[in-house]
Amino acid sequence: MASTSNTHCHGFLRRLTQRSNLSPVEQQAICDLPGRSAKIRSNEVFVHPNEEVDHACILLEGFAARFDHSAEGKRQISAIYIPGDMPDLQSTVLSHSPSGLQALGICTVLRVPHSALRAIAGRYPAIAEAFWRDCVIDASIAFQWLLNIGRRTASARVAHLICEIAARSKAVDGARASFDFPMTQVQIADALGLTAIHVNRTLRTLRDQGLVQLKRNKADILDWPALAEHADFDPAYLQQKIGPQQRLTLVAGA
Amino acid sequence: MASTSNTHCHGFLRRLTQRSNLSPVEQQAICDLPGRSAKIRSNEVFVHPNEEVDHACILLEGFAARFDHSAEGKRQISAIYIPGDMPDLQSTVLSHSPSGLQALGICTVLRVPHSALRAIAGRYPAIAEAFWRDCVIDASIAFQWLLNIGRRTASARVAHLICEIAARSKAVDGARASFDFPMTQVQIADALGLTAIHVNRTLRTLRDQGLVQLKRNKADILDWPALAEHADFDPAYLQQKIGPQQRLTLVAGA
DNA sequence: CGCATATTTGATAGATTTCAATTTATGTGG
């Protein structure tokens, strides 16, 4: 269960190094992270709300979602995770999370013990900082979702969600884009505070407008500039660029 | 500008030690944090959206809010901060935040240089961890807000916001509670994805139901159990209890 | 006292939900 990780951690390492500068040694430490992989069925809950966990998950394949339930049983999805993400990295410092995690389609995760994460975070301050920063970016996305759900129309909300996943998937290249998007309309509705019926109608409108088309677990963006404009989408909050010189360590000169 | 901090940091230290176990030395390091205090006028923006900052703020007095704007100029408040909070602690690892910060009433903040925060985080892993954890709890609150805005009625949303501030202010003691709540109806609306008019009508209903009453920058909770029930409020996400033995350090045995 | 801000009220329009039903995909076993 040790060194298959070189393959497994690749996506996660890429996510980290997108925003944090890590030395080769530190990168190796990430790759050497132990863990057991598991296949999750569609819609299966793999971290229950309020469950206490001793490990965190790296998402290797498929999409997952953070979710909560209201007393009336209504579901709200509060984050979408794509391969390479670590949906519950935050459990490393807060093992008791009110939200749960579930698979959106079929997905596979690598369960990494907290002890291992804490060990490398303690040994390499730059890794601790990278983990911290990653959690902060997750929060930043949540704040943008609040703007999306609180203040935008249904149509803009749907468009914005698609834009975000496109950008995070690095799928945009020119005016068109096509990428994995294995969310059902019910799941999209739960992510956007809408009903599935309304999402359905909204999606048809977006298609009729020549902006975007969803089919069979794929999204086809037909006109990226127009869609981004319609969605009021500004990718800055995703923090996907990092200046090469801004290697930051907790101890300024160490 | 150095050691007035013993007083200034008191609230912040209390917030940290509520969720993280810090040794006396570490606590002293927090109290020794340098900083300049500043008075902020009502509604003044003290951290602009997308501004790059070299310091973070401890909120000493008054309420502040994190906010964003949509392209149409609509405002969404995505977090409320009360005295003792550090609204932009996350800027220590991500100096470029898409959200802005503004005062809700008059407030005073202590601006602490990132360099000082990074220095003590580097020197004391337990402090780095406490900072990380604090950011994670902020995110946890944001996730609950998504549930609130996405899936609850206007009335439950308003009630939930009031419950949250009551709990964070440690104001609840029995069935009744009274505490500072310097938010206007416009601000409440912006925090909940509603219009001020609707908030006004909702507040009147809540008052008529004998649940809660807002007046002159104060909130009076008339029937806490009923209000919490109506709001579907469960304080678990605020993580305000910590077991005495769960002192966690990044390096397991260090 | 008077201005600026905040709250309150009324009437109307509109977006979204709810309820009910149908059609279309998708996957699995025979």
Add this chain to the structure above:
DNA sequence: CCACATAAATTGAAATCTATCAAATATGCG
């Protein structure tokens, strides 16, 4: 490869909540 079962997508009509527009009243502050 087809039939079946299940999940997902689609459509329609009516109900409801919330927003919008417009105006009046309170409240706080200098």
